[in-house]
Amino acid sequence: MAKITFIEHNGNEHTVEGDNGMSVMEVAVKNMVPGIDADCGGACACATCHVYLQGDWAEKLGERSEMEEDMLDFAFDVKDSSRLSCQIRVSDDIDGLVVKVPEKQF
Amino acid sequence: MxxxxxxxxxxxxxxxxxxxxxxxxxxxxxxxxxxxxxxxxxxxxxxxxxxxxxxxxxxxxxxxxxxxxxxxxxxxxxxxxxxxxxxxxxxxxxxxxxxxxxxxxxxxxxxxxxxxxxxxxxxxxxPKKPPIPGIEDFEGTSVFYSVKRMEDFRNKDILIVGGGDSALDWVINLQPLAKSMTLLHRRDEFRAAPDSVNKMRELVASGKMNLHIGQVTGLKGDNGVLSAATVKGKEGEFNVACNSLLPFFGLxxxxxxxxxxxxxxxxxxxxxxxxxxxxxxxxxxxxxxxxxxxxxxxxxxxxxxxxxxxxxxxxxxxxxxxxxxxxxxxxxxxxxxxxxxx
The missing domain is CATH 3.50.50.60 (FAD/NAD(P)-binding domain)
Known part of the structure; x- marks a missing residue:
């Protein structure tokens, strides 16, 4: 179980709980967090669940996989902190994760 | 008819x-x-x-x-x-x-x-339309999401954005017609077919086109006619002169x-x-x-x-x-x- 905070582009914060094994994208969709479109439903095939990791979470979560890196080519304004939230698994280790949602998933 | x-x-x-x-x-x-x-x-x-x-x-x-x-x-x-x-x-x-x-x-x-x-x-x-501020002012005149007629791009200064097969295929197909060809991608790795990537790299090596690593942040031009794209790369911002922009960010x-x-x-x-x-x-x-x-x-x-x-x-x-x-x-x-x- 982990608490995850999603910060919308306008600053609105949503702190929600996710069960171990879910993806961070699924946690967002289940809790109706705005700005996570997840068109493909979690297949790492659309890049519409793009988020920016806040604080030192980029270091803690480690490298993006090659598949995720390829798919990020289809996202806009990709930064070092960019991740596709469908590719982050919920575990006790990510309790307190904070991510920012981009203005548009386009 | x-x-x-x-x-x-x-x-x-x-x-x-x-x-x-x-x-x-x-x-x-x-x-x-x-x-x-x-x-x-x-x-x-x-x-x-x-x-x-x-x-x-x-x-x-x-x-x-x-x-x-x-x-x-x-x-x-x-x-x-x-x-x-x-x-x-x-x-x-x-x-x-x-x-x-x-x-x-x-x-x-x-x-x-x-x-x-x-x-x-x-x-x-x-096609996905990248949310670059003001891009809609150039759509259909200088910004295109697909190539309907290659001839429309003859003697143009073309900037293609992306790293997949669509981006690389059009770089290779339009380069012979273009006045200048530039490919922009966010990283120096391409998910396109290796053969296309090799062809692109050869064109760059022989000085027939440019490759930049970075992301478009803004567009310059008047009345729907593009003159340059502002690009943010590792070493800061720079402009790429172009009058045709083709972004390929998937569907x-x-x-x-x-x-x-x-x-x-x-x-x-x-x-x-x-x-x-x-x-x-x-x-x-x-x-x-x-x-x-x-x-x-x-x-x-x-x-x-x-x-x-x-x-x-x-x-x-x-x-x-x-x-x-x-x-x-x-x-x-x-x-x-x-x-x-x-």
Missing amino acids: TEQAIETDVVIVGAGPCGLFAVFELGLLDLKCHVIDILDKPGGQCAELYPEKPIYDIPALPIVTGQELTDRLLEQAAPFNPAYHYNQMVTGLNRKDDGTFEMETDGGLKFHCKVVVIAAGGGSFQ TMKLGPVADWGLNLEENLIPVDTEKFSTSERGIFAIGDINHYPGKLKLILSGFHEAALMAQEAFRIINPGERLLFQYTTSSSNLQKKLGVA
Whole structure:
């Protein structure tokens, strides 16, 4: 179980709980967090669940996989902190994760 | 000039799994189908989004990839000789006084049919438009999301953005025509086919084109005519002079023209009944991910069930007064003849 905070582009914060094994994208969709479109439903095939990791979470979560890196080519304004939230698994280790949602998933 | 309309019983909008299975179910009832899709291939999301990824919830197929499922559905529908029309977006749908329908596509095709089946999934696949401030001022004049005519790009200063096959293919195809060619990608790795990447690297090495690593942050120009793109790279911002910009960021699904067909819509879905899967307009059905009803699950198997029930009502509309005999493919010699197995 982990608490995850999603910060919308306008600053609105949503702190929600996710069960171990879910993806961070699924946690967002289940809790109706705005700005996570997840068109493909979690297949790492659309890049519409793009988020920016806040604080030192980029270091803690480690490298993006090659598949995720390829798919990020289809996202806009990709930064070092960019991740596709469908590719982050919920575990006790990510309790307190904070991510920012981009203005548009386009 | 008016093209002759194609006459058919049924036009199916969308060649995804539900549209393909609808061909089969309608075919068993002797109804002839034409299938229209905006993509250049059948399979819909299965083929476009996850051709190589496994699906685990198709009954009797413990594991199947999106492409395999598509191939099997095409094979299953083949005995009914459906006509497929790819790279076509249905733009117009009108009911005539006699209750039949006229449809047209952006590619100039016209259809005249008795029943329309909307199996359009999440809507039309359309190119993603990067949210660069002010980009809409240049769309259609300097910014293009596809290449319709290569000749339009002769002697242009072209900037192509992206790292996939579309981006690299157009770099290679347009470079000989262009006044200058620049490719911009966010990293120095490309997911495009290695052969295309090698060709691009050779062009860069021989000074025939430029490659920059970075992302577009802004556009410069007046009256729809682009003069440069502002690019943010590792070493800061710089400008790339160009008068044509081609961004290739993949496809996204938009409901598209379906919204204009006078059907009731709820949050971009088409409400249907669960007996016939009919929309608010008699003769227009909606099956698969695009429809909505109480308890709806967006599963391929739900779409298959919907296709079977829809076909029964489609038969009654097309053959008024005729009795529809329910038959099984395992035992009916009539159905087996249609399938070419009797």
